[in-house]
Amino acid sequence: xxxxxxxxxxxxxxxxVFAGAWAAGSxxxxxxxxxxxxxxxxxxxxxxxxQPDGLASARDGYTFVPERTTLTPGVAEExxxxxxxxxxxxxxxxxxxxxxRMHVVLVRxxxxxxxxxxxxxxxxxxxxxxxxxxxxxxxxxFADFVPRGGQGVVLGVDLQAPGAYNPVVPFPxxxxxxxxxxxxxxxxxxxxxxxxxxxxxTRGGRPVADLQPYLGAYGHLVALRQGDLAxxxxxxxxxxxxxxxxxxxxxxxxxxxxxxxxxxxxxxxKHGDVVRxxxxxVATRGEEPPxxxxxxxxxxxxxxxxxxxxxxxxxxxxxx
Ligand SMILES: [Cu+2]
Numbered sequence: 001x002x003x004x005x006x007x008x009x010x011x012x013x014x015x016x017v018f019a020g021a022w023a024a025g026s027x028x029x030x031x032x033x034x035x036x037x038x039x040x041x042x043x044x045x046x047x048x049x050x051q052p053d054g055l056a057s058a059r060d061g062y063t064f065v066p067e068r069t070t071l072t073p074g075v076a077e078e079x080x081x082x083x084x085x086x087x088x089x090x091x092x093x094x095x096x097x098x099x100x101r102m103h104v105v106l107v108r109x110x111x112x113x114x115x116x117x118x119x120x121x122x123x124x125x126x127x128x129x130x131x132x133x134x135x136x137x138x139x140x141x142f143a144d145f146v147p148r149g150g151q152g153v154v155l156g157v158d159l160q161a162p163g164a165y166n167p168v169v170p171f172p173x174x175x176x177x178x179x180x181x182x183x184x185x186x187x188x189x190x191x192x193x194x195x196x197x198x199x200x201x202t203r204g205g206r207p208v209a210d211l212q213p214y215l216g217a218y219g220h221l222v223a224l225r226q227g228d229l230a231x232x233x234x235x236x237x238x239x240x241x242x243x244x245x246x247x248x249x250x251x252x253x254x255x256x257x258x259x260x261x262x263x264x265x266x267x268x269x270k271h272g273d274v275v276r277x278x279x280x281x282v283a284t285r286g287e288e289p290p291x292x293x294x295x296x297x298x299x300x301x302x303x304x305x306x307x308x309x310x311x312x313x314x315x316x317x318x319x320x
Contacts (some may be wrong), residue, residue: 054229069158081126081127090124101145116277138165194255207249209249211270217240220269263281
């Protein structure tokens with residue numbers, strides 16, 4: 001299996017499945033980003049005073065503790081880690097979100113070599129998953145989970161793969177080719193707004209209209225900010241079986257990007273029983289919203305939960 005195929009095969013997607021209720025809400029106007037606008041496993045990307053997800057290895061009382069912080073390029077290894085809570089004990093109780101209790105995204109710091117993994121936990125709270133990184137470099141691992149009965153948390157740690165490192169500078173691209181599929185991205189990322197994005201999947205020039213549900217949606221999108229790999233908030237619009245969401249060729253998402261800049265987007269989609277990943281690099285369009293007031297900026301996420309929050313949470317475990 002070549003590297004590309006291997007990476008694709010890993011794809012499982014996590015992220016950010018919230019369904020139509022959220023989209024309906026977004027129609028009322030731009031959502032504020034951060035400050036408790038959304039509970040769940042993919043809490044908002046943050047804006048003034050709120051740190052976006054994935055930038056810290058410890059947050060909200062939880063710490064992401066890998067057993068080792070090195071990886072060997074080209075070698076199949078096991079990535080093992082714990083999530084510890086206050087007091088340092090491993091957390092063993094998690095709620096399912098998007099059909100899994102733990103989602104791990106692994107990406108090299110330059111935005112290359114994306115993998116989406118689903119580890120298994122043993123009774124002692126150690127999560128393990130096979131992993132092979134294709135090349136040397138500094139990697140970022142994100143753990144995206146919901147502690148039982150709690151709010152979603154995304155933590156990140158750096159992992160190092162020794163060797164000569166040739167960083168890639170992703171050039172902006174709105175079309176991706178993977179295994180004979182072509183995926184085109186439509187829509188703009190507007191900083192500070194819920195931005196509607198469409199992804200059109202074709203194969204051999206023909207629309208693919210029989211995408212398979214994957215982790216509760218017809219596609220899963222991970223968005224990372226170039227430069228610091230802030231982990232952003234994305235929702236698919238609609239869920240399989242809701243009688244209005246077609247299985248392709250177009251999949252719609254709403255993405256919230258907190259700031260102007262360039263973002264890496266990774267779409268995992270399933271067709272022919274294989275999960276593949278289409279990658280994009282997109283610059284935002286338009287200006288950033290003005291800074292929020294200090295009072296608003298210091299609110300902790302989760303302190304304010306919109307009425308729709310519980311609906312979103314309820315949907316996490318139920319897709320499929
Ligand atoms: Cu996942």
